[in-house]
Amino acid sequence: ERCYKIAVLPGDGIGSEIMAVTLDILQKLGQIYAINFTFSEALIGGVAIDQTGHPLPPATLELCRASDGILLGAVGGPQWDDLPSHLRPEQALLGLRSGLNLFANLRPAKVFPELVQASTLKPEVIAGVDLLVVRELTGGIYFGQPKGIFTSETGEQRGVNTMAYRASEIDRIGRVAFEAAQKRNKKLCSVDKANVLEVSQLWRQCINALVPEYPEVTLTHLYVDNAAMQLIRWPQQFDVMVTGNLFGDILSDEAAMLTGSIGMLPSASLGATGPGVFEPVHGTAPDIAGQDVANPLAQILSAAMLLRYGLSEAQAADALETAVAQVLRRGYRTGDIYTEGTQRVGCRGMGAQVAAA
Amino acid sequence: ERCYKIAVLPGDGIGSEIMAVTLDILQKLGQIYAINFTFSEALIGGVAIDQTGHPLPPATLELCRASDGILLGAVGGPQWDDLPSHLRPEQALLGLRSGLNLFANLRPAKVFPELVQASTLKPEVIAGVDLLVVRELTGGIYFGQPKGIFTSETGEQRGVNTMAYRASEIDRIGRVAFEAAQKRNKKLCSVDKANVLEVSQLWRQCINALVPEYPEVTLTHLYVDNAAMQLIRWPQQFDVMVTGNLFGDILSDEAAMLTGSIGMLPSASLGATGPGVFEPVHGTAPDIAGQDVANPLAQILSAAMLLRYGLSEAQAADALETAVAQVLRRGYRTGDIYTEGTQRVGCRGMGAQVAAA
Ligand SMILES: CC(C)[C@H](C(=O)O)[C@@H](O)C(=O)O
Ligand SMILES: CC(C)[C@H](C(=O)O)[C@@H](O)C(=O)O
Numbered sequence: 001e002r003c004y005k006i007a008v009l010p011g012d013g014i015g016s017e018i019m020a021v022t023l024d025i026l027q028k029l030g031q032i033y034a035i036n037f038t039f040s041e042a043l044i045g046g047v048a049i050d051q052t053g054h055p056l057p058p059a060t061l062e063l064c065r066a067s068d069g070i071l072l073g074a075v076g077g078p079q080w081d082d083l084p085s086h087l088r089p090e091q092a093l094l095g096l097r098s099g100l101n102l103f104a105n106l107r108p109a110k111v112f113p114e115l116v117q118a119s120t121l122k123p124e125v126i127a128g129v130d131l132l133v134v135r136e137l138t139g140g141i142y143f144g145q146p147k148g149i150f151t152s153e154t155g156e157q158r159g160v161n162t163m164a165y166r167a168s169e170i171d172r173i174g175r176v177a178f179e180a181a182q183k184r185n186k187k188l189c190s191v192d193k194a195n196v197l198e199v200s201q202l203w204r205q206c207i208n209a210l211v212p213e214y215p216e217v218t219l220t221h222l223y224v225d226n227a228a229m230q231l232i233r234w235p236q237q238f239d240v241m242v243t244g245n246l247f248g249d250i251l252s253d254e255a256a257m258l259t260g261s262i263g264m265l266p267s268a269s270l271g272a273t274g275p276g277v278f279e280p281v282h283g284t285a286p287d288i289a290g291q292d293v294a295n296p297l298a299q300i301l302s303a304a305m306l307l308r309y310g311l312s313e314a315q316a317a318d319a320l321e322t323a324v325a326q327v328l329r330r331g332y333r334t335g336d337i338y339t340e341g342t343q344r345v346g347c348r349g350m351g352a353q354v355a356a357a
Numbered sequence: 358e359r360c361y362k363i364a365v366l367p368g369d370g371i372g373s374e375i376m377a378v379t380l381d382i383l384q385k386l387g388q389i390y391a392i393n394f395t396f397s398e399a400l401i402g403g404v405a406i407d408q409t410g411h412p413l414p415p416a417t418l419e420l421c422r423a424s425d426g427i428l429l430g431a432v433g434g435p436q437w438d439d440l441p442s443h444l445r446p447e448q449a450l451l452g453l454r455s456g457l458n459l460f461a462n463l464r465p466a467k468v469f470p471e472l473v474q475a476s477t478l479k480p481e482v483i484a485g486v487d488l489l490v491v492r493e494l495t496g497g498i499y500f501g502q503p504k505g506i507f508t509s510e511t512g513e514q515r516g517v518n519t520m521a522y523r524a525s526e527i528d529r530i531g532r533v534a535f536e537a538a539q540k541r542n543k544k545l546c547s548v549d550k551a552n553v554l555e556v557s558q559l560w561r562q563c564i565n566a567l568v569p570e571y572p573e574v575t576l577t578h579l580y581v582d583n584a585a586m587q588l589i590r591w592p593q594q595f596d597v598m599v600t601g602n603l604f605g606d607i608l609s610d611e612a613a614m615l616t617g618s619i620g621m622l623p624s625a626s627l628g629a630t631g632p633g634v635f636e637p638v639h640g641t642a643p644d645i646a647g648q649d650v651a652n653p654l655a656q657i658l659s660a661a662m663l664l665r666y667g668l669s670e671a672q673a674a675d676a677l678e679t680a681v682a683q684v685l686r687r688g689y690r691t692g693d694i695y696t697e698g699t700q701r702v703g704c705r706g707m708g709a710q711v712a713a714a
Contacts (some may be wrong), residue, residue, distance in 0.1 A: 120591075121479070123590075158524070159557070159560065160555065166514070193606075196447075196498075198505050200515065200516070229613070232615060233614055254585040254611070
């Protein structure tokens, strides 16, 4: 029996409901595949602010460091929106990323055949879309120095942030993307703004330098403005996209919304060594929290990514993803993806169906 | 009779064809509205590189400065893609913007009822979309210092760009946006990344500071990743959006592609004083250049923006926009927007229909 210590950070809003359902499923899966999970829960986000004054308490980061993988729900909510920025729930995400050196963010945007009509795009444009955005997560303008609001000699305020990448940072995220492409459909599109930004020129140069090592992968480049258009014009053209932190933030959310069912989308944030963070793409949905109506599938699919990328338990990951696909085929839907003729279930109900499958 | 000197920069690819058609129409319109146009043509982009070695020759910038408004076609093409970046056609655009201090870029994304089906979005999602992106165009990461590729002490390369805004830069673009909103549906959405970037925190603070001066306008804020999603989820919710140079580059192109007919979309780039630049959103389409099949309507609608925003000839601008709408209603289409049951015309044919209308 393999044993894994999993840090569990439900966070705010619907986080605890979708997490509870997911842990039950993992336990069940563990029994089948002879995997022993030890779950240890810790505070993060708004609840952590309320209870400790800090969105990412040191004890939480420590627990994460001592774990084999981290399952995260979601953080934030209106009641913490007016705090000074260093105390806001989002800081917990940035703190986890830099604290655990999670430089690679994997954001799949996959359209399930049963949910094609959930998209605002025409069915023939969105059907079959299955792309992966590989976003650099610990560099670029999110962390570059100098940054701040400064007062100039004339007394005028000036806001400054720095978008910077070292060659080695680009190289390592590039390798993650090439490797992902090699395991998928062997197409990689790198996104930058090399016609304007020097940092993008270095980006392009470093990505190009990897081509000889991955001869099976076809590499293309797009400017970020064009990429934002191509995702809408013809999303099926993409397999893997790789880009920096800021462009990845924008494009991965755009790609997610194309699918029309953001309650279905998981993500993984990985470092070179050490535990990764696995979390849904959606937010805390405070308006429906506590009502047992939230869609737990993004959280469940995040657990599948934990199994696959964090614990190398590919068999169990496959089983879990297959179960989700089956439940959709059988017609079970939470409110966010409900359409006439399907079977409406709540958060726990959906979890039970996945567990059964 | 009012007299205007118009600098005409056709540029590359289809630029000269769509420009020729547009100038004919302006002449005709001038006869009706007692406006006398003097057109002076100059080199820009790839043709300028070929003939002078520079994408924006000093003589062109001088002609522009001495004009009342600048009509631009499009620049670029594969034959200039491998030049060093300071010699690339795009540099001409950046040079015009900074040389003429064109800090305000207006990018309308409007869906004509007849072209709803051209979008990859469902008709009910895209119908009636009529939004305006106001993009800051001479600041932010496009021009911020320091920038470059530097070699660190360890010998590693590091690419750097700086996203910076002074309060006064935010204030003046904010005013343009509030004023535009006041003349339209009185909704303004400011887009930033204030949960991560200090420059965005200053942006938000300066935009908020304008609220008392425009009491009729309702201001909201979105983070750029959310804005990229909302444009796909529910584009009809937007009236005017205002944002910085880089976010505006991405979001205005995203909004353009939502309409599905990028051959229809004009833009205006304006300074505080002096002439503005009016140009289509689309590129040079080298694959169809010289075949009289290009869609001239974006160029024609750019001329309407020249009339409206550059020359304060609102009546003539209205007439021109009405003519374009009428030609579409009458069923005339270039190849890019052709559908069964409509009347296919070439570039000159479309121009003739607009002139007649
Ligand atoms: C909350 C915010 C700091 C975060 C980001 O910008 O990275 C979020 O948008 C995300 O994509 O995970
Ligand atoms: C060509 C490029 C420099 C330019 C920009 O990024 O501003 C273009 O994308 C635009 O939007 O006009």
